[in-house]
Amino acid sequence: MSLPIQLISTDFDGTFFAEFENLPVPEKIQTLIGQLQARGAKWVINTGRDMSSLMETLARARISVQPDYLVLVEREIHCHDGSWYVGVEEWNQACARDHKALFARVRVDLPGLMAWVNARFQATLYEDAYSPFCLIAGNNGDADAIHDFLNDYCLGVPNLTVVRNDVYARFSHAAYNKGTALAEIARRLKITPDHIFAAGDHLNDLPMLSREFAHWLVAPENAVISVKESVRRQNGFVSSLPHAHGVAQGLELHLANAGLAVSNVIHPPA
Numbered sequence: 001m002s003l004p005i006q007l008i009s010t011d012f013d014g015t016f017f018a019e020f021e022n023l024p025v026p027e028k029i030q031t032l033i034g035q036l037q038a039r040g041a042k043w044v045i046n047t048g049r050d051m052s053s054l055m056e057t058l059a060r061a062r063i064s065v066q067p068d069y070l071v072l073v074e075r076e077i078h079c080h081d082g083s084w085y086v087g088v089e090e091w092n093q094a095c096a097r098d099h100k101a102l103f104a105r106v107r108v109d110l111p112g113l114m115a116w117v118n119a120r121f122q123a124t125l126y127e128d129a130y131s132p133f134c135l136i137a138g139n140n141g142d143a144d145a146i147h148d149f150l151n152d153y154c155l156g157v158p159n160l161t162v163v164r165n166d167v168y169a170r171f172s173h174a175a176y177n178k179g180t181a182l183a184e185i186a187r188r189l190k191i192t193p194d195h196i197f198a199a200g201d202h203l204n205d206l207p208m209l210s211r212e213f214a215h216w217l218v219a220p221e222n223a224v225i226s227v228k229e230s231v232r233r234q235n236g237f238v239s240s241l242p243h244a245h246g247v248a249q250g251l252e253l254h255l256a257n258a259g260l261a262v263s264n265v266i267h268p269p270a
C-alpha cells in the first residue's frame with residue numbers, strides 16, 4: 001500500500017465530535033476517513049471516554065464510518081474484529097497491573113490531597129474504576145491551580161502523572177497515554193510514524209501530538225493554546241476551522257503535501 005497516511009488517530013470530543021453543533025460530525029471528515037479506510041488506512045478514536053460512553057455517543061451520532069481501533073480512558077486498546085470491539089489483552093492486562101501497583105502506593109496520600117483541594121476550591125472529587133483520585137474543577141482557572149499542585153505531588157511518586165482535559169483530571173501511569181497506546185497500535189500494524197496522522201485539541205492529546213509517534217499533526221481552531229503551540233513547533237498544521245472541519249482540512253492538506261490529491265483518495269485511479 002502506498003498511502004502516505006496509513007494510520008489516523010483522532011481525539012473524540014472537540015476534535016472529531018462537537019456535541020453542541022448542529023452536525024456533531026461533519027460529512028466531509030466521514031467521507032475522507034471512509035475513503036482512506038477503503039484504501040487500507042486504519043482509523044483510531046483515541047479518547048478519554050470509557051467504552052459505554054463512547055459507544056452510546058457514536059450510535060446517537062449515526063456516523064457512516066467505524067473506527068478500526070479504540071483507545072479508551074487514554075490507555076486501553078480495543079480492536080474492531082468485524083462485529084465488535086475486542087480488548088488487546090496483552091497491553092490492557094499490563095496496563096491494569098501497572099496501574100493497580102501504582103495506585104496502591106498513592107492511596108495512603110489521598111486524604112491529604114483531598115483536604116488540600118477542599119480547603120481551597122469548590123470541586124468534585126471522586127474515585128472511579130480508572131483512578132483513585134478524579135477531579136471536576138469548578139472552572140479552568142481552578143483546574144490549572146489544582147493541576148499544578150497535583151503535578152508537584154507526582155514528582156515524589158515514580159511513574160505517576162496527571163491526565164488533564166478541560167476541568168477534568170485524574171491520575172495515570174506515565175507509561176500509558178494516548179501516545180504510547182498509538183505507538184502500540186502502530187507496532188502491531190507495522191506502521192512507522194512517517195505514515196501516522198494525529199489530531200487533538202486538549203492537554204490529554206499532547207502525548208500523541210508528538211513526532212515521536214506521528215509525523216502528520218493537526219490541531220483544530222478550538223484547541224487550547226499549548227496544543228496549538230506544540231503542533232506548530234513540530235511543523236504540524238493548526239487550522240482556522242473548528243472541530244472536525246479543521247481536522248478534515250488538515251488531513252487534506254497533509255495528503256496534498258504528500259503528493260496525493262484528495263480527488264485521488266475519493267476517486268482512486270482505475
Ligand SMILES: [Mg+2]
Binds near residue numbers: 013014
Ligand atoms: Mg478533546
